[in-house]
Amino acid sequence: MKQERYKSGKILLSIPNAQHYLYLRRSLERFTLSKYRRCFSKFMFRDITEQFLLDYVLYEKTRGGKNGIRGGINQKIKKLHAVCMAAKRAKVYNVNLVAFASVKGLLSTPKTAPKAVSHKIIQQIEVYDRQYLMNKEIFHLDIFLFSCYTAGMSLIDICLLTKESIKENMLVYERTKCDRQARTLLISKAKILIEKYADKGYMNYIFPIIRHKRTTQVQI
Incomplete structure:
Protein backbone atom coordinates (compact mmCIF):
# COMPACT_ATOMS: atom_id res chain seq x y z
CA MET A 1 0.00 0.00 0.00
CA SER A 108 21.87 -4.59 15.86
CA THR A 109 23.52 -1.96 13.70
CA PRO A 110 27.08 -3.02 12.87
CA LYS A 111 29.89 -0.60 13.66
CA THR A 112 31.10 1.22 10.59
CA ALA A 113 33.78 3.76 9.85
CA PRO A 114 32.56 7.38 10.24
CA LYS A 115 31.29 8.81 6.95
CA ALA A 116 31.68 12.44 7.99
CA VAL A 117 33.85 14.57 5.71
CA SER A 118 36.61 16.41 7.55
CA HIS A 119 36.81 20.20 7.58
CA LYS A 120 40.09 19.95 5.68
CA ILE A 121 38.42 18.06 2.81
CA ILE A 122 35.61 20.63 2.66
CA GLN A 123 38.19 23.42 2.40
CA GLN A 124 39.89 21.57 -0.45
CA ILE A 125 36.57 21.29 -2.30
CA GLU A 126 35.93 25.00 -1.80
CA VAL A 127 39.21 26.03 -3.47
CA TYR A 128 39.22 23.28 -6.12
CA ASP A 129 40.00 24.58 -9.62
CA ARG A 130 36.70 24.30 -11.49
CA GLN A 131 37.76 25.64 -14.87
CA TYR A 132 37.79 22.19 -16.48
CA LEU A 133 34.56 20.99 -14.87
CA MET A 134 31.21 20.84 -16.64
CA ASN A 135 28.36 23.00 -15.34
CA LYS A 136 26.60 19.90 -14.00
CA GLU A 137 29.69 18.90 -12.01
CA ILE A 138 30.03 22.41 -10.59
CA PHE A 139 26.39 22.35 -9.56
CA HIS A 140 26.85 19.01 -7.78
CA LEU A 141 29.78 20.44 -5.81
CA ASP A 142 27.73 23.50 -4.87
CA ILE A 143 24.85 21.36 -3.62
CA PHE A 144 27.24 19.25 -1.55
CA LEU A 145 28.80 22.37 -0.03
CA PHE A 146 25.37 23.84 0.67
CA SER A 147 24.49 20.67 2.60
CA CYS A 148 27.69 21.09 4.63
CA TYR A 149 26.91 24.76 5.31
CA THR A 150 23.39 23.91 6.53
CA ALA A 151 24.28 21.31 9.17
CA GLY A 152 24.05 18.35 6.79
CA MET A 153 20.68 19.07 5.18
CA SER A 154 19.54 15.99 3.23
CA LEU A 155 19.45 16.12 -0.56
CA ILE A 156 15.68 15.58 -0.74
CA ASP A 157 15.15 18.57 1.57
CA ILE A 158 17.48 20.70 -0.57
CA CYS A 159 15.47 19.69 -3.64
CA LEU A 160 12.22 20.85 -2.02
CA LEU A 161 13.64 23.99 -0.40
CA THR A 162 11.65 27.13 -1.29
CA LYS A 163 12.33 30.82 -0.83
CA GLU A 164 9.69 30.95 1.92
CA SER A 165 12.06 28.83 4.01
CA ILE A 166 14.43 31.79 4.36
CA LYS A 167 13.65 33.65 7.59
CA GLU A 168 16.25 36.43 7.91
CA ASN A 169 19.43 34.55 8.92
CA MET A 170 17.70 31.21 9.39
CA LEU A 171 16.42 28.39 7.21
CA VAL A 172 13.15 26.97 8.53
CA TYR A 173 11.82 23.91 6.71
CA GLU A 174 10.04 20.60 7.23
CA ARG A 175 12.20 17.50 7.05
CA THR A 176 10.85 15.09 4.47
CA LYS A 177 11.86 11.84 6.15
CA CYS A 178 10.54 12.43 9.65
CA ASP A 179 7.83 15.13 9.41
CA ARG A 180 9.56 17.53 11.77
CA GLN A 181 10.44 21.16 11.42
CA ALA A 182 14.14 21.96 11.26
CA ARG A 183 15.93 25.26 11.80
CA THR A 184 19.51 26.00 10.83
CA LEU A 185 21.62 29.13 10.77
CA LEU A 186 22.07 30.58 7.29
CA ILE A 187 25.78 31.45 7.13
CA SER A 188 27.30 33.73 4.53
CA LYS A 189 28.70 30.88 2.40
CA ALA A 190 25.25 29.34 2.11
CA LYS A 191 23.76 32.73 1.20
CA ILE A 192 26.28 33.11 -1.62
CA LEU A 193 25.14 29.81 -3.13
CA ILE A 194 21.47 30.77 -2.82
CA GLU A 195 22.18 34.07 -4.61
CA LYS A 196 24.18 32.24 -7.30
CA TYR A 197 21.10 30.23 -8.32
CA ALA A 198 18.48 32.85 -7.41
CA ASP A 199 17.05 33.21 -10.93
CA LYS A 200 17.53 29.61 -12.08
CA GLY A 201 15.08 27.65 -9.90
CA TYR A 202 11.62 26.62 -11.10
CA MET A 203 8.83 28.72 -9.59
CA ASN A 204 9.73 29.32 -5.94
CA TYR A 205 12.33 26.60 -5.48
CA ILE A 206 15.77 27.82 -4.43
CA PHE A 207 17.82 25.44 -6.56
CA PRO A 208 17.24 24.33 -10.19
CA ILE A 209 16.69 20.66 -9.37
CA ILE A 210 12.94 20.49 -9.88
CA ARG A 211 12.54 21.57 -13.49
CA HIS A 212 8.78 21.44 -14.03
CA LYS A 213 5.50 20.89 -12.26
CA ARG A 214 5.30 17.16 -12.97
CA THR A 215 8.64 16.24 -11.44
CA THR A 216 7.95 13.15 -9.31
CA GLN A 217 9.53 11.95 -6.08
CA VAL A 218 11.22 9.09 -7.95
CA GLN A 219 12.78 11.55 -10.41
CA ILE A 220 14.02 13.70 -7.51
Missing part, protein backbone atom coordinates in the same frame (compact mmCIF):
# COMPACT_ATOMS: atom_id res chain seq x y z
CA LYS A 2 1.38 3.39 -0.97
CA GLN A 3 1.07 6.14 1.59
CA GLU A 4 1.01 9.74 0.47
CA ARG A 5 2.08 12.91 2.22
CA TYR A 6 1.72 16.48 0.98
CA LYS A 7 4.73 18.67 1.61
CA SER A 8 6.20 21.80 0.03
CA GLY A 9 3.65 21.68 -2.78
CA LYS A 10 4.42 18.06 -3.72
CA ILE A 11 2.88 14.67 -2.96
CA LEU A 12 5.49 12.36 -1.43
CA LEU A 13 5.12 8.59 -1.64
CA SER A 14 6.49 5.75 0.48
CA ILE A 15 8.06 4.17 -2.63
CA PRO A 16 11.66 3.69 -1.40
CA ASN A 17 10.59 1.96 1.83
CA ALA A 18 7.98 -0.15 0.03
CA GLN A 19 10.63 -1.38 -2.40
CA HIS A 20 12.72 -2.76 0.48
CA TYR A 21 9.77 -4.85 1.65
CA LEU A 22 9.15 -6.03 -1.91
CA TYR A 23 12.77 -7.22 -2.13
CA LEU A 24 12.30 -9.03 1.19
CA ARG A 25 9.20 -10.80 -0.05
CA ARG A 26 10.93 -11.94 -3.23
CA SER A 27 13.87 -13.18 -1.19
CA LEU A 28 11.58 -15.16 1.12
CA GLU A 29 9.74 -16.62 -1.87
CA ARG A 30 13.02 -17.90 -3.31
CA PHE A 31 14.08 -19.27 0.06
CA THR A 32 10.90 -21.18 0.92
CA LEU A 33 10.69 -22.72 -2.54
CA SER A 34 14.33 -23.79 -2.39
CA LYS A 35 14.39 -25.01 1.21
CA TYR A 36 10.85 -26.27 1.87
CA ARG A 37 9.37 -26.64 -1.63
CA ARG A 38 6.49 -24.46 -0.47
CA CYS A 39 5.24 -21.08 -1.63
CA PHE A 40 5.89 -18.32 0.87
CA SER A 41 2.22 -17.33 0.65
CA LYS A 42 1.38 -20.63 2.42
CA PHE A 43 3.40 -19.70 5.51
CA MET A 44 1.82 -18.31 8.68
CA PHE A 45 3.47 -16.12 11.33
CA ARG A 46 3.74 -19.20 13.58
CA ASP A 47 6.01 -20.72 10.93
CA ILE A 48 8.64 -18.01 11.52
CA THR A 49 10.57 -20.06 14.06
CA GLU A 50 14.17 -19.99 15.23
CA GLN A 51 15.05 -22.75 12.77
CA PHE A 52 13.28 -20.92 9.94
CA LEU A 53 15.34 -17.80 10.63
CA LEU A 54 18.62 -19.69 10.93
CA ASP A 55 17.92 -21.52 7.66
CA TYR A 56 17.03 -18.23 5.97
CA VAL A 57 20.25 -16.56 7.16
CA LEU A 58 22.34 -19.49 5.92
CA TYR A 59 20.50 -19.49 2.57
CA GLU A 60 21.03 -15.76 1.96
CA LYS A 61 24.68 -15.82 3.07
CA THR A 62 25.38 -18.80 0.82
CA ARG A 63 23.59 -17.19 -2.09
CA GLY A 64 25.35 -13.88 -1.51
CA GLY A 65 28.73 -15.58 -1.12
CA LYS A 66 28.48 -16.92 -4.65
CA ASN A 67 28.33 -13.30 -5.84
CA GLY A 68 31.03 -12.07 -3.46
CA ILE A 69 28.57 -10.24 -1.18
CA ARG A 70 26.82 -10.87 2.16
CA GLY A 71 23.34 -10.93 0.64
CA GLY A 72 22.10 -7.93 2.64
CA ILE A 73 20.97 -10.31 5.35
CA ASN A 74 21.10 -7.72 8.16
CA GLN A 75 18.57 -5.46 6.45
CA LYS A 76 16.34 -8.38 5.47
CA ILE A 77 16.19 -9.72 9.01
CA LYS A 78 15.46 -6.22 10.33
CA LYS A 79 12.61 -5.79 7.84
CA LEU A 80 11.18 -9.22 8.66
CA HIS A 81 11.38 -8.39 12.38
CA ALA A 82 9.59 -5.08 11.71
CA VAL A 83 6.79 -6.95 9.90
CA CYS A 84 6.39 -9.34 12.84
CA MET A 85 6.43 -6.44 15.30
CA ALA A 86 3.66 -4.71 13.34
CA ALA A 87 1.65 -7.95 13.28
CA LYS A 88 2.09 -8.31 17.04
CA ARG A 89 0.83 -4.77 17.59
CA ALA A 90 -2.15 -5.58 15.37
CA LYS A 91 -2.83 -8.60 17.64
CA VAL A 92 -2.24 -11.16 14.92
CA TYR A 93 -2.38 -14.66 16.42
CA ASN A 94 0.79 -16.74 17.02
CA VAL A 95 3.46 -14.16 16.19
CA ASN A 96 6.69 -15.50 17.71
CA LEU A 97 9.02 -12.58 18.37
CA VAL A 98 11.14 -14.74 20.70
CA ALA A 99 12.40 -16.60 17.63
CA PHE A 100 14.43 -13.56 16.65
CA ALA A 101 16.71 -14.14 19.65
CA SER A 102 18.51 -16.67 17.45
CA VAL A 103 19.51 -13.88 15.05
CA LYS A 104 19.87 -11.10 17.60
CA GLY A 105 23.29 -10.15 16.29
CA LEU A 106 21.82 -9.29 12.89
CA LEU A 107 19.25 -6.91 14.40
Whole structure:
Protein backbone atom coordinates (compact mmCIF):
# COMPACT_ATOMS: atom_id res chain seq x y z
CA MET A 1 0.00 0.00 0.00
CA LYS A 2 1.38 3.39 -0.97
CA GLN A 3 1.07 6.14 1.59
CA GLU A 4 1.01 9.74 0.47
CA ARG A 5 2.08 12.91 2.22
CA TYR A 6 1.72 16.48 0.98
CA LYS A 7 4.73 18.67 1.61
CA SER A 8 6.20 21.80 0.03
CA GLY A 9 3.65 21.68 -2.78
CA LYS A 10 4.42 18.06 -3.72
CA ILE A 11 2.88 14.67 -2.96
CA LEU A 12 5.49 12.36 -1.43
CA LEU A 13 5.12 8.59 -1.64
CA SER A 14 6.49 5.75 0.48
CA ILE A 15 8.06 4.17 -2.63
CA PRO A 16 11.66 3.69 -1.40
CA ASN A 17 10.59 1.96 1.83
CA ALA A 18 7.98 -0.15 0.03
CA GLN A 19 10.63 -1.38 -2.40
CA HIS A 20 12.72 -2.76 0.48
CA TYR A 21 9.77 -4.85 1.65
CA LEU A 22 9.15 -6.03 -1.91
CA TYR A 23 12.77 -7.22 -2.13
CA LEU A 24 12.30 -9.03 1.19
CA ARG A 25 9.20 -10.80 -0.05
CA ARG A 26 10.93 -11.94 -3.23
CA SER A 27 13.87 -13.18 -1.19
CA LEU A 28 11.58 -15.16 1.12
CA GLU A 29 9.74 -16.62 -1.87
CA ARG A 30 13.02 -17.90 -3.31
CA PHE A 31 14.08 -19.27 0.06
CA THR A 32 10.90 -21.18 0.92
CA LEU A 33 10.69 -22.72 -2.54
CA SER A 34 14.33 -23.79 -2.39
CA LYS A 35 14.39 -25.01 1.21
CA TYR A 36 10.85 -26.27 1.87
CA ARG A 37 9.37 -26.64 -1.63
CA ARG A 38 6.49 -24.46 -0.47
CA CYS A 39 5.24 -21.08 -1.63
CA PHE A 40 5.89 -18.32 0.87
CA SER A 41 2.22 -17.33 0.65
CA LYS A 42 1.38 -20.63 2.42
CA PHE A 43 3.40 -19.70 5.51
CA MET A 44 1.82 -18.31 8.68
CA PHE A 45 3.47 -16.12 11.33
CA ARG A 46 3.74 -19.20 13.58
CA ASP A 47 6.01 -20.72 10.93
CA ILE A 48 8.64 -18.01 11.52
CA THR A 49 10.57 -20.06 14.06
CA GLU A 50 14.17 -19.99 15.23
CA GLN A 51 15.05 -22.75 12.77
CA PHE A 52 13.28 -20.92 9.94
CA LEU A 53 15.34 -17.80 10.63
CA LEU A 54 18.62 -19.69 10.93
CA ASP A 55 17.92 -21.52 7.66
CA TYR A 56 17.03 -18.23 5.97
CA VAL A 57 20.25 -16.56 7.16
CA LEU A 58 22.34 -19.49 5.92
CA TYR A 59 20.50 -19.49 2.57
CA GLU A 60 21.03 -15.76 1.96
CA LYS A 61 24.68 -15.82 3.07
CA THR A 62 25.38 -18.80 0.82
CA ARG A 63 23.59 -17.19 -2.09
CA GLY A 64 25.35 -13.88 -1.51
CA GLY A 65 28.73 -15.58 -1.12
CA LYS A 66 28.48 -16.92 -4.65
CA ASN A 67 28.33 -13.30 -5.84
CA GLY A 68 31.03 -12.07 -3.46
CA ILE A 69 28.57 -10.24 -1.18
CA ARG A 70 26.82 -10.87 2.16
CA GLY A 71 23.34 -10.93 0.64
CA GLY A 72 22.10 -7.93 2.64
CA ILE A 73 20.97 -10.31 5.35
CA ASN A 74 21.10 -7.72 8.16
CA GLN A 75 18.57 -5.46 6.45
CA LYS A 76 16.34 -8.38 5.47
CA ILE A 77 16.19 -9.72 9.01
CA LYS A 78 15.46 -6.22 10.33
CA LYS A 79 12.61 -5.79 7.84
CA LEU A 80 11.18 -9.22 8.66
CA HIS A 81 11.38 -8.39 12.38
CA ALA A 82 9.59 -5.08 11.71
CA VAL A 83 6.79 -6.95 9.90
CA CYS A 84 6.39 -9.34 12.84
CA MET A 85 6.43 -6.44 15.30
CA ALA A 86 3.66 -4.71 13.34
CA ALA A 87 1.65 -7.95 13.28
CA LYS A 88 2.09 -8.31 17.04
CA ARG A 89 0.83 -4.77 17.59
CA ALA A 90 -2.15 -5.58 15.37
CA LYS A 91 -2.83 -8.60 17.64
CA VAL A 92 -2.24 -11.16 14.92
CA TYR A 93 -2.38 -14.66 16.42
CA ASN A 94 0.79 -16.74 17.02
CA VAL A 95 3.46 -14.16 16.19
CA ASN A 96 6.69 -15.50 17.71
CA LEU A 97 9.02 -12.58 18.37
CA VAL A 98 11.14 -14.74 20.70
CA ALA A 99 12.40 -16.60 17.63
CA PHE A 100 14.43 -13.56 16.65
CA ALA A 101 16.71 -14.14 19.65
CA SER A 102 18.51 -16.67 17.45
CA VAL A 103 19.51 -13.88 15.05
CA LYS A 104 19.87 -11.10 17.60
CA GLY A 105 23.29 -10.15 16.29
CA LEU A 106 21.82 -9.29 12.89
CA LEU A 107 19.25 -6.91 14.40
CA SER A 108 21.87 -4.59 15.86
CA THR A 109 23.52 -1.96 13.70
CA PRO A 110 27.08 -3.02 12.87
CA LYS A 111 29.89 -0.60 13.66
CA THR A 112 31.10 1.22 10.59
CA ALA A 113 33.78 3.76 9.85
CA PRO A 114 32.56 7.38 10.24
CA LYS A 115 31.29 8.81 6.95
CA ALA A 116 31.68 12.44 7.99
CA VAL A 117 33.85 14.57 5.71
CA SER A 118 36.61 16.41 7.55
CA HIS A 119 36.81 20.20 7.58
CA LYS A 120 40.09 19.95 5.68
CA ILE A 121 38.42 18.06 2.81
CA ILE A 122 35.61 20.63 2.66
CA GLN A 123 38.19 23.42 2.40
CA GLN A 124 39.89 21.57 -0.45
CA ILE A 125 36.57 21.29 -2.30
CA GLU A 126 35.93 25.00 -1.80
CA VAL A 127 39.21 26.03 -3.47
CA TYR A 128 39.22 23.28 -6.12
CA ASP A 129 40.00 24.58 -9.62
CA ARG A 130 36.70 24.30 -11.49
CA GLN A 131 37.76 25.64 -14.87
CA TYR A 132 37.79 22.19 -16.48
CA LEU A 133 34.56 20.99 -14.87
CA MET A 134 31.21 20.84 -16.64
CA ASN A 135 28.36 23.00 -15.34
CA LYS A 136 26.60 19.90 -14.00
CA GLU A 137 29.69 18.90 -12.01
CA ILE A 138 30.03 22.41 -10.59
CA PHE A 139 26.39 22.35 -9.56
CA HIS A 140 26.85 19.01 -7.78
CA LEU A 141 29.78 20.44 -5.81
CA ASP A 142 27.73 23.50 -4.87
CA ILE A 143 24.85 21.36 -3.62
CA PHE A 144 27.24 19.25 -1.55
CA LEU A 145 28.80 22.37 -0.03
CA PHE A 146 25.37 23.84 0.67
CA SER A 147 24.49 20.67 2.60
CA CYS A 148 27.69 21.09 4.63
CA TYR A 149 26.91 24.76 5.31
CA THR A 150 23.39 23.91 6.53
CA ALA A 151 24.28 21.31 9.17
CA GLY A 152 24.05 18.35 6.79
CA MET A 153 20.68 19.07 5.18
CA SER A 154 19.54 15.99 3.23
CA LEU A 155 19.45 16.12 -0.56
CA ILE A 156 15.68 15.58 -0.74
CA ASP A 157 15.15 18.57 1.57
CA ILE A 158 17.48 20.70 -0.57
CA CYS A 159 15.47 19.69 -3.64
CA LEU A 160 12.22 20.85 -2.02
CA LEU A 161 13.64 23.99 -0.40
CA THR A 162 11.65 27.13 -1.29
CA LYS A 163 12.33 30.82 -0.83
CA GLU A 164 9.69 30.95 1.92
CA SER A 165 12.06 28.83 4.01
CA ILE A 166 14.43 31.79 4.36
CA LYS A 167 13.65 33.65 7.59
CA GLU A 168 16.25 36.43 7.91
CA ASN A 169 19.43 34.55 8.92
CA MET A 170 17.70 31.21 9.39
CA LEU A 171 16.42 28.39 7.21
CA VAL A 172 13.15 26.97 8.53
CA TYR A 173 11.82 23.91 6.71
CA GLU A 174 10.04 20.60 7.23
CA ARG A 175 12.20 17.50 7.05
CA THR A 176 10.85 15.09 4.47
CA LYS A 177 11.86 11.84 6.15
CA CYS A 178 10.54 12.43 9.65
CA ASP A 179 7.83 15.13 9.41
CA ARG A 180 9.56 17.53 11.77
CA GLN A 181 10.44 21.16 11.42
CA ALA A 182 14.14 21.96 11.26
CA ARG A 183 15.93 25.26 11.80
CA THR A 184 19.51 26.00 10.83
CA LEU A 185 21.62 29.13 10.77
CA LEU A 186 22.07 30.58 7.29
CA ILE A 187 25.78 31.45 7.13
CA SER A 188 27.30 33.73 4.53
CA LYS A 189 28.70 30.88 2.40
CA ALA A 190 25.25 29.34 2.11
CA LYS A 191 23.76 32.73 1.20
CA ILE A 192 26.28 33.11 -1.62
CA LEU A 193 25.14 29.81 -3.13
CA ILE A 194 21.47 30.77 -2.82
CA GLU A 195 22.18 34.07 -4.61
CA LYS A 196 24.18 32.24 -7.30
CA TYR A 197 21.10 30.23 -8.32
CA ALA A 198 18.48 32.85 -7.41
CA ASP A 199 17.05 33.21 -10.93
CA LYS A 200 17.53 29.61 -12.08
CA GLY A 201 15.08 27.65 -9.90
CA TYR A 202 11.62 26.62 -11.10
CA MET A 203 8.83 28.72 -9.59
CA ASN A 204 9.73 29.32 -5.94
CA TYR A 205 12.33 26.60 -5.48
CA ILE A 206 15.77 27.82 -4.43
CA PHE A 207 17.82 25.44 -6.56
CA PRO A 208 17.24 24.33 -10.19
CA ILE A 209 16.69 20.66 -9.37
CA ILE A 210 12.94 20.49 -9.88
CA ARG A 211 12.54 21.57 -13.49
CA HIS A 212 8.78 21.44 -14.03
CA LYS A 213 5.50 20.89 -12.26
CA ARG A 214 5.30 17.16 -12.97
CA THR A 215 8.64 16.24 -11.44
CA THR A 216 7.95 13.15 -9.31
CA GLN A 217 9.53 11.95 -6.08
CA VAL A 218 11.22 9.09 -7.95
CA GLN A 219 12.78 11.55 -10.41
CA ILE A 220 14.02 13.70 -7.51
